[in-house]
Amino acid sequence: MARPRSTLVSVEDTPFYHCISRCVRKAWLTGVDKYTGQSYEHRRDWVETRLLELADTFAVDISAFAVMSNHLHLVLRVDIYEANTWxxxxxxxxxxxxxxxxxxxxxxxxxxxxxxxxxxxxxxxxxxxxxxLSDISWFMRALNEPIARMANKEDKCTGRFWEGRFKSQALLDEAAVLACMAYVDLNPIRAKTADTPELSDHTSIQLRIKSALNGEQPDALLPFVGNEQKDMPKGLMFSAKDYLQLVDDTGRSIRDDKRGAISSTSMRLLQRLNIPQENWIKLTTDFSRLFKGPVGTLEELDAYCEHLERKRRQGAANCHQWLDSA
Known part of the structure; x- marks a missing residue:
């Protein structure tokens, strides 16, 4: 049975959430329908444009996104403190x-x-x-409803375009956030619709790479701010350069025709997160299959479940196997 969203989202435990929206029926969100040959590529622009608009309106930051053929991945960070300062x-x-x-x-x-x-x-x-304005459900509603109306109008039909509810899972620690971001950013490479991260259209990694070429970070995405320090700005506790290197190394490793070793820079980042290389490849290849609920170490998972008064620790075995490795 589906849980109420209030029992899944706990900003006190973590501000980070992985959200997925999938299309219903045989309609496509984007791409080319192999049955009819019709192209829906222009809908990628609809989604990305709306996403960036919402990032500037809500107190919800976008850490990563990927617009795929019949589904959408997001890693979001809720910022209730920003909303309270308005x-x-x-x-x-x-x-x-x-x-x-x-x-x-x-x-x-x-x-x-x-x-x-x-x-x-x-x-x-x-x-x-x-x-x-600091609520994930309202963010997803403001994203999905206009896209559904536009798609239904274009398809000359009525009814649901998306599944009844978007899926969301809490990301409870740094390792879970980084692994999920890389998993989202590498979606086109795993699906073999792009050869490299920079060629992965309508993804956050492409925006980050384009900005990095100018020594910048994209305004619409949650920035990388380096290692934690006093009075630091809001952002991801990693270096943008290190993250881009890690995603590139990982992309090469998961492709059958581009097997490559994880670089020493990426290995240092994985060691900081206490994740062996083999575990990292598994996490960034099968994240959605491994975890159906909250993601983090057993310590973080216990605290999250206790706070929300959940008796069952969903996915505890996989959290222990893939994120608790020393």
Whole structure:
């Protein structure tokens, strides 16, 4: 039985989540339908454009994404602290980028006088919007619903375009986050739709590589900020250069025709995470098959399950086998 989203998402335990949306029926999200020969490649632009728009609107950061032929992978980071720093006006302005709001919030956004009897309603709406703007379910809703409407209109049909619910799993520690990001970024290479990460269209790794060529990081993605230090900015606790090297090395290793050794730089990163090379290749090849629930070491998994009062530690054996190795 599917669990309520509230029993899966616990920002107190981790802000990072791996989300997957899959298409229903035989419709394709993108790519070329092998049955009809029709191309849906333009829909990749729909998804990526919407994603980047949402990243600028929600207090939810995109760590990694890959738009595949009939499904979408995301690694998201929820930032409730950012949402709490927004002023009431900023909250309303963010919300109105995507939704109409109410007559009262529209008046407030335009600087018009809000009557006394409307103040409580306005405060309630602002509190609700602030919460939703740091909510994964609302993020995925704001992504999937417009894409579904556009695809149904193009296909001249009605009904669901996506499966009833997107899947999400908590990423409980650094190793889980990094492995899941690499797994997502290497999707096109595993599917043999791209030969290298830089040729993997509509993926976060391609955006990161293009920016790295100019000595930069993409504004729309959660940045790498290096090793943890005092008063450090928000971001991933790794070096961007090291991550790009690790993904490139891993991509070469998992391809049958491009077997290559993991470089010394990548090995140092894996040693920091306490992950043997063989485990890393398995994680970045079969992440979604290995883990159906939260991902992390047994210590992190125990804390997560205890906090959410879950008696069953889903996937504990695989977490121990692939992430607890010394």
């Amino acid at each position: 002023t009431d006006r900023e909250v309303v302005e963010h919300w109105h980028r995507l939704f109409q709001g109410t007559d009262i919030t529209q008046k407030f956004a335009k600087g018009q006088v809000v009557e006394k009897f409307e103040v409580n309603s306005l405060k309630h709406s602002i509190a609700q919007y602030r919460s939703r």
